[in-house]
Amino acid sequence: MTAATSSLVGWDDAAAVAGRLAPPGPAVSRSEAEHLVASLHSAARRAVEPVLEITAMTPADGRDLETSPLSEILVVDRPGWARAAARSMRDMTEDAFVLPPGAGAALGAQVAASTEIGATLAFLSTKILGQFDPYSAREPGRLLLVAPNVLHVERELGVRPDDFRLWVALHEQTHALQFAAAPWLASHLRDRTTALLGAMSTTSTLREVPPRVAALLRAVYRAVRGREGATLVDGILTCEQQVELDAVTAVMSLLEGHADVAMDTVGPRVVPTVRAIRRKFEKRRDTSGAADTVLKRLLGVDAKIAQYRDGASFVRSVTREVGTAGLNAVWTDTSTLPTALEIADPASWVRRVHG
Numbered sequence: 001m002t003a004a005t006s007s008l009v010g011w012d013d014a015a016a017v018a019g020r021l022a023p024p025g026p027a028v029s030r031s032e033a034e035h036l037v038a039s040l041h042s043a044a045r046r047a048v049e050p051v052l053e054i055t056a057m058t059p060a061d062g063r064d065l066e067t068s069p070l071s072e073i074l075v076v077d078r079p080g081w082a083r084a085a086a087r088s089m090r091d092m093t094e095d096a097f098v099l100p101p102g103a104g105a106a107l108g109a110q111v112a113a114s115t116e117i118g119a120t121l122a123f124l125s126t127k128i129l130g131q132f133d134p135y136s137a138r139e140p141g142r143l144l145l146v147a148p149n150v151l152h153v154e155r156e157l158g159v160r161p162d163d164f165r166l167w168v169a170l171h172e173q174t175h176a177l178q179f180a181a182a183p184w185l186a187s188h189l190r191d192r193t194t195a196l197l198g199a200m201s202t203t204s205t206l207r208e209v210p211p212r213v214a215a216l217l218r219a220v221y222r223a224v225r226g227r228e229g230a231t232l233v234d235g236i237l238t239c240e241q242q243v244e245l246d247a248v249t250a251v252m253s254l255l256e257g258h259a260d261v262a263m264d265t266v267g268p269r270v271v272p273t274v275r276a277i278r279r280k281f282e283k284r285r286d287t288s289g290a291a292d293t294v295l296k297r298l299l300g301v302d303a304k305i306a307q308y309r310d311g312a313s314f315v316r317s318v319t320r321e322v323g324t325a326g327l328n329a330v331w332t333d334t335s336t337l338p339t340a341l342e343i344a345d346p347a348s349w350v351r352r353v354h355g
Contacts, residue, residue, distance in 0.1 A: 009090075009110065011086060011089070011114070013118070015082075022121075043145075044073045044173060055177060056328060057328060059177070060182070073142075075145050076145070076146055076147065077146070082118075125149075130146060132173075140180060143176055145168065160272075164277055170266060171263045185251075192244060246340040247340065250337070250338055253338075257312035258311065260312045311343065336353050
C-alpha cells in the first residue's frame, strides 16, 4: 500500500484491540502450562497418521511427512489467537479494502471499524479450540491450538485430557491435509472472498463503507472459519453478494463437516473415549447461558453448529453412496466443489460429479 492510498480497515489496530480485549483463560501453574503446551504439540503430531489413513488423502506436492510437517504447529493463548486471526483476515482479503488514490476513509470511521472487528475477535478467542490458517506467510500453513480454551472445555466436559487434545488435533490436521491435497483451495477462497468484499466499495458511499465493511467482514470470517450466519448483515448484502457468500459457506461446510467426520471415524482405537467426547461436546454445543446465547446469535457463532452438521451429513451421505475415493473427487478442482444446494442434497452432487 502506497502513501497515496489508504485502507478501510486498520488491521494493525484491529489486531492490537483484539489482543488487549481477549480475556485470560483458566489459572494454571507454570508446570501445568508447560505440560499443556507439550501435550498439545504431541497431539498435533500424533494426529497426522490417523488423518491420512481415514481420509485416504495425501499432499499434492508429494512431500515426505516423515521429514516435512503437514503443518506448522503453534500453541497460543487467547490474545495470541486474536492477533493471529486479525492478521489472517488481512492476508485473506488482500487489497479488497484499499481505496483509490486520494479517497481516504474518515479516520473516526476507520477506527470504529477496526475496533469493532478487534472486539469481535476478542470474543471469539474464548470459543475457538483450534484453527488451521492456510494464509500464513510461511509454508505449509499454521495450525493454532488455543491452550486455555482446550483446557477449559476438557475440564467442563470432564473428559480425558489426552483423548480430548488428540481429538481436537485430528480436526485441525484434517484441515491442514485438505489444503495440502488441494493447493488451489486457499487461493480459490481468497479470490471469492476478495471479490465479495471488494464489491462493498462500489455499492456504498465512503461514509457508509467502514461500518458495512465491519459487518460484512464478520459474516465472511464466520463463513471461511466455520462460523456462518448473516444475523448482523441482514439487509446490507445485494442478491449477488449473498449468492457469493452462500458459495463460500458451502465450501466451508464441506471442510468443517469433513474434519468432524474424520475426528470421529478414527474410533476408540485411536481415541479410546471418542464416543463419550462427541456426546458431551454436542450437548455443550446445544446448551449455553442466556447472555452467552444472545452474543453467539448476534455474532453468528451458534450457526456454525448447523454448518458443521450439514457438512458432516453431506460427507457421510456421499461416502455411503460412492465411497471415500468417490468423496475425494471434491478435491479435484473448483468445479467439483459442492454448491449450497448440493450440501443440502448430497445425491445431486453425486449425480453431477459421478454421473
